[in-house]
Amino acid sequence: MIKRILISFSVMLVALFFAQMASAKKSGLAFIRDAEIEHTLRSYASPLFIVAGLNPEDVSIHLINNRVINAFVAGGQRMFFFTGLLERVETPGQLKGVIAHETGHIAGSHQSRTQEALKNATTKSILGYILGAAAVFAGGGKAGAAVVSGSQAVAQRSFLKYSRQQESAADQASMRYLNETNNSGRGMLKFLEILGQTEQLSYGKVDPYWRSHPISQDRIAALRNQVDKSAYRDVLDTPEEIHALKQIQAKLYGFTRSLAKTLKKYPHSDQSAEGRYARAIAYFKHPDIEKAEIEIENLLTEFPDNPFYYELKGQMLFENGDPHAAVTPLEIAASYLPYEPLILTLYGTVLLNTGYPEDDAKAIEVLRTSTRYDPGRSGTWNQLAIAYSRRGDTGNLALATSERFLILRQGKKAIFHAKRAQQNLRTGSPGYLRADDIISLASRLLKKN
Template sequence: MTGRCLRFLAILLASFALLARPALAQQILRDAETEAFMADMSGPLVKAAGMEPRNVQVFVINDPEINAFVAGGQYVWVHSGLIAQADNVNQLQGVVAHELGHIEGGHIIRSAEGMKEATGITLLSLVLGAAAIAAGGAEAGMGILGAGQQAAMGKFLAFSRAQESSADLAGARYLSKAGVSGKGSLEFFKKLQNLEYRLAIPQEDSYGRTHPLSGERINVLREVYTVDPAWDKPVDPPLEARFERIKAKLIGFVSEPTQTLRKYPESDQTIPAHYARAYAWHKSAYPQKALAEADALLAAMPHDPYFLELKGQILLESGKPADAIAPLREAVKLTNQPLISTLLGHALIATEDDANFAEAEQVLRNAVARDRENPFAWYQLGVVYERRGDTARAALATAERYSMMGQDAMAMRSADAALQGLKPGTVDYLRAQDIAMVSRAAVEQQRKKK
């Protein structure tokens, strides 16, 4: 019976792990305009939470579910489905404020406390159940085990619901301090409540759930928001316009083109509609239609860096890298944004013109200096070094790329290859040493686990 008891414990602990550790395997959607918008939109809320805006980042994950979460560090992860379903920027601000409440409250770290308490209950029930079984009371012993598992799960779920309620109230404080209305927060909870109705989730009691019912949360927060001085403050028009842009381009990028074109028909001549259709046509391999939409955007705003980026991307990915250089150069000049710089570097390399390689190297080195977490930039920089015959630095760039992708064995081999050709004591040599040491330790740890 001991083996069976241990299996019960393993199943329970696995359930806790799934509840407490959100999956980060989804594709992270990196986009210069979206990241700039997220930083500006969340900045006042981050300050209101007593944190430094430059240390907090809001990322978008390619996932159609309406969800957002934090998973360690000062990072907020927002699903693309949530942005697509949000009606305005105020609703998104309400969600982000809630997630900042989790960060400020240290809830990811404190979740271990709830798991520890629940595990303690489980272990006690295992001991008592095993004792009852050994005394001949098999049925009583199994009852104790089952009750202990239920009590442990209930304990953990109650802990999780308390954290959610705490984050709700913290988010309300941040919105108030930042002078942002809580209307969007309530509106979004009503969306979630409607989803609960469609899924036929019982509305009487939130027991057995990780989150309070949306109706419960609305009732509590309504009392807080409606008396706040910012309650009737309208949505900031420029910020709302930016939100509509990034929402449209996101839908155009992640949705099936037919869905995008239904939502944004050609009769719709607004900026967001042109944006969404440009991505839809580009995904459908209609480059001329995509370029026509990009040109329509540039006719309205000739020096918008993100419209220039879009046109450059369409040209580059349609096999016209030389034509892509001019709009991408202007976009980089206007923003100095590393993601756009990487795209320009790619275009310069794709021309296969040796005269462009010096500029490509400079652009890409600047890009990785400002944003090291960009595997594609490292790949392109490695291509430049390889074409120049600088195999040591090509190997180092490859090691950087594999390291951030979590491919430790490949990172170790590439770093070792770089060390063979780099001058000892230089910055590049020391960096290769660091990657080799960290990767080798990770590889050894993986071997020990096998």
């Protein structure tokens, strides 16, 4: 569940979190994580990745909380989406078209030499550079001035931009991927037509998608020709796909806009699922927990199998000081999505806050599962360390702490706690050997610095 956006929140609430760097704060850009949005994007993207010859597990998806309409790939198989694009698309087909197109850039090795140099870097280590590049595009150069200047700004303009030849190749590849997954290309065509109707937005700035993805009438015409020839041109989005897109758009709106704006877009007369969802989130954020609970309970009555509604209910209860009541809805959410690390981390965190010793053991089980599916989240390791501390498990406490510091790139602390872990773990055990790995990785990190 998305955490409160642009307001204070507890670091323990991790169903969605913001990883903000100094540059992000200056440029107004922030990276977010959300189980439902990522789940929806992957449901659209995985079939496209497979036919493109990519392993879906090797392609990481990142969300940038900004109303810019753009998407790009960077640093290898890393795909980035601005929330503005997710809100702007009108159909799942349009979003699939964007994903297919970006997949074409990855499969076609269209990334610049600057990006290739970052291919083996960690995502965290390239966030600042990406944010600077994104700011240059988002603000026509002005926003990026807070992050970069001079020759670096020029380099960052080329960081996201593709040639017309690369755009054409990505279009052809995307049509092939859409055809091979029995999807229509009309969505992609329609989205380009929407953006291509005018090169200028109402406030006089060039649309960022134009900056990084050159659009021409020739390109649109060529794509239209391919779409018209496709045997799948008339295939429609499924009701489930349409529902999922409307849900994430309502979620983004509810979390990023004021209550007044949300109620204007989704008035009480709107009894659609997305309308009730947006209002539940907006009331929760306001906060008006009673009205939020009415909306979410209404949704759960009609859609008792939606794990993300249970996730929202659990977060609402937890943030409002009732971890005991939050356990059951989060347990249900985790039962539907047992491999979703963001939900598992929130569930484990709530278990640690009930005050019941027996819940600490369950929290360890849940949090360990979360780290298996997403080992790169320092917050999860921190919660796991807390759980081990309560159980008096000094060895695993130190090991979890060393994992956390390794992710934070604090090599000396990672080594200190890894050695402490080895002092308390059986020699040759999996934990002992993992501590060896951490010492080695942290030592290399220190040499680089």
